[in-house]
Amino acid sequence: MDKELRVRFAPSPTGNLHIGGLRTALFDWLLAKKHKGCFILRIEDTDQQREVKGSVDGIIEALRWAGLDYDEGPDKDGGHGPYFQSQRLDIYHDHAQRLLAEDKAYYCFCSPERLEKVRQQQQAQKLAPRYDQLCRSLSASEAKKKAEAGENAVIRMKLPGQGTQRLRDLIRGDVDFSFATQDDAVIMKSDGFPTYQLANVVDDHLMEISHVLRAEEWLPSAPKHLWLYQAFGWEAPLYAHLPLILNPAGGKLSKRDAAVSVFEYRDQGYLPEALLNFVAFLGWNPKTEQEFFTIDELIQSFELEKVNKAGAVFNIDKLNHINGRYIRQMPTSALVEKLKPYFQSVSVPTDDEARLHKITELIKDRLVKLTDAGDLAAFLVSPIDYDGDILVPKKGNKETTIERLKQSLQIFSEIEAGDYTKENLYNFFLNKISALGVKTGEILWPLRVALAGQANSPGVFEITEILGKEEAMKRVETALGKLNDSI
RNA sequence: GCCCCCGUCGUCUAGUGGUUAGGACACCAGGUUUUCAACCUGAUAACAGGGGUUCGAUUCCCCUCGGGGGUACCA
Numbered sequence: 001m002d003k004e005l006r007v008r009f010a011p012s013p014t015g016n017l018h019i020g021g022l023r024t025a026l027f028d029w030l031l032a033k034k035h036k037g038c039f040i041l042r043i044e045d046t047d048q049q050r051e052v053k054g055s056v057d058g059i060i061e062a063l064r065w066a067g068l069d070y071d072e073g074p075d076k077d078g079g080h081g082p083y084f085q086s087q088r089l090d091i092y093h094d095h096a097q098r099l100l101a102e103d104k105a106y107y108c109f110c111s112p113e114r115l116e117k118v119r120q121q122q123q124a125q126k127l128a129p130r131y132d133q134l135c136r137s138l139s140a141s142e143a144k145k146k147a148e149a150g151e152n153a154v155i156r157m158k159l160p161g162q163g164t165q166r167l168r169d170l171i172r173g174d175v176d177f178s179f180a181t182q183d184d185a186v187i188m189k190s191d192g193f194p195t196y197q198l199a200n201v202v203d204d205h206l207m208e209i210s211h212v213l214r215a216e217e218w219l220p221s222a223p224k225h226l227w228l229y230q231a232f233g234w235e236a237p238l239y240a241h242l243p244l245i246l247n248p249a250g251g252k253l254s255k256r257d258a259a260v261s262v263f264e265y266r267d268q269g270y271l272p273e274a275l276l277n278f279v280a281f282l283g284w285n286p287k288t289e290q291e292f293f294t295i296d297e298l299i300q301s302f303e304l305e306k307v308n309k310a311g312a313v314f315n316i317d318k319l320n321h322i323n324g325r326y327i328r329q330m331p332t333s334a335l336v337e338k339l340k341p342y343f344q345s346v347s348v349p350t351d352d353e354a355r356l357h358k359i360t361e362l363i364k365d366r367l368v369k370l371t372d373a374g375d376l377a378a379f380l381v382s383p384i385d386y387d388g389d390i391l392v393p394k395k396g397n398k399e400t401t402i403e404r405l406k407q408s409l410q411i412f413s414e415i416e417a418g419d420y421t422k423e424n425l426y427n428f429f430l431n432k433i434s435a436l437g438v439k440t441g442e443i444l445w446p447l448r449v450a451l452a453g454q455a456n457s458p459g460v461f462e463i464t465e466i467l468g469k470e471e472a473m474k475r476v477e478t479a480l481g482k483l484n485d486s487i
Numbered sequence: 488g489c490c491c492c493c494g495u496c497g498u499c500u501a502g503u504g505g506u507u508a509g510g511a512c513a514c515c516a517g518g519u520u521u522u523c524a525a526c527c528u529g530a531u532a533a534c535a536g537g538g539g540u541u542c543g544a545u546u547c548c549c550c551u552c553g554g555g556g557g558u559a560c561c562a
Contacts, residue, residue: 014562287500365526
């Protein structure tokens with residue numbers, strides 16, 4: 001059975017790949033990898049109105065960034081193409097005709113206006129809004145004549161109106177639907193394009209899809225799809241309706257909710273492996289206490305049976321935590337490479353590898369996202385202006401602060417420029433401080449603020465090593481100037 | 488309105504017919520320390536409610552309530 005596993009990710013090109021889509025694609029991909037199956041990308045571009053130019057390229061780029069490579073797709077023929085539904089119109093047409101011929105579908109000539117009116121009347125009477133089946137009673141030959149004469153028509157499925165349809169969902173178990181409440185849905189639009197209902201079923205069958213993974217929002221239309229399979233005499237694939245990803249308010253995560261585009265996360269400096277790790281846990285859980293998974297571990301552990309039923313709120317705090325940890329785990333040299341663009345943005349010269357390495361080590365523990373690097377490193381390149389008051393420790397005053405800074409300056413001057421390593425500086429300073437008989441913090445706080453130009457920063461000696469003797473002393477002089485001016 | 492899904496800490500979740508209901512994030516406190524971050528330790532925090540079934544229900548069943556999704560010539 002492993003060899004036959006074929007899954008597909010079938011986005012509509014209506015915008016960027018969003019978090020929910022990424023998770024669906026990830027689950028598809030994990031399943032395919034785990035069972036040595038085939039992962040297919042199919043573009044469901046049957047709605048010309050909603051199509052957004054360039055989004056197919058964007059979706060492909062986002063998948064590539066995430067590392068979710070597909071075996072078949074728009075630019076990767078696997079013998080089941082074309083992979084754009086807009087290029088398969090004749091296929092849908094033929095299948096719709098087949099249903100028509102077998103009396104499993106019918107032409108409908110109702111105008112959108114009439115449909116809308118019917119809906120309003122039904123709602124006014126507190127009835128379920130659904131098609132009143134006016135055209136269902138038209139004779140097939142008569143309807144065909146009208147359609148061929150060019151009259152605007154759609155094709156609807158001719159549902160039984162009674163009985164039930166059972167879906168055996170891999171995640172939810174059996175779900176029963178009554179045909180009495182099902183609408184005769186449109187399968188072919190008047191513009192000659194199919195609706196999702198038809199195209200999805202026809203393509204999944206023709207592309208030999210074995211498992212359909214899709215969000216829970218599709219659950220209500222599943223009976224229609226199942227009916228279509230029966231109408232065609234096909235075996236339906238296995239279905240798994242994934243729990244929704246929710247916004248903090250509890251509703252379906254949508255474009256209105258903060259960042260949902262994969263690109264936004266990429267551009268904000270989230271690591272793909274961290275995003276994937278995070279997203280994998282939205283609705284899935286390995287049933288162990290392990291929370292950090294490499295992609296290979298994910299492939300090993302992933303099982304549809306472990307996917308939850310309830311929706312999962314997208315929690316940015318957790319993503320941040322995971323991303324920070326992935327950053328900290330990364331070898332510094334690899335991190336340096338990733339950080340270069342951000343360093344450049346704040347004019348940190350990127351030609352001095354050794355220095356870059358030191359800077360990276362300095363900020364590594366403080367990074368949540370790669371984009372934080374610029375802000376964290378900026379003070380090392382050029383001094384920031386600050387209020388001289390912050391130089392004075394909580395339990396200190398200006399006079400003693402000036403004194404301490406002068407002492408620091410003195411100590412600096414006694415160290416050879418070539419010996420400005422954090423270890424040397426540490427040893428030298430600590431010796432001097434104890435010789436001076438003052439509290440460590442009394443010396444180090446003002447010094448650190450003088451060097452960093454901010455109340456919170458990495459440690460004195462790390463900073464000094466990167467700054468070098470000359471710059472470090474210059475910054476202390478500046479600090480002294482600020483204090484003297486304000487006295 | 489109608490159809491469908493779901494319901495364990497604030498959030499992501501583990502779990503069992505008898506458990507001190509476990510972990511993670513966030514939050515709070517302490518430690519480390521020259522500050523921040525990181526790291527370590529600890530604390531607070533949950534079985535929606537009501538009926539059953541049972542010696543015993545968070546767990547099984549029913550109802551209620553709550554939340555969500557769908558209800559298009561959108562996907």
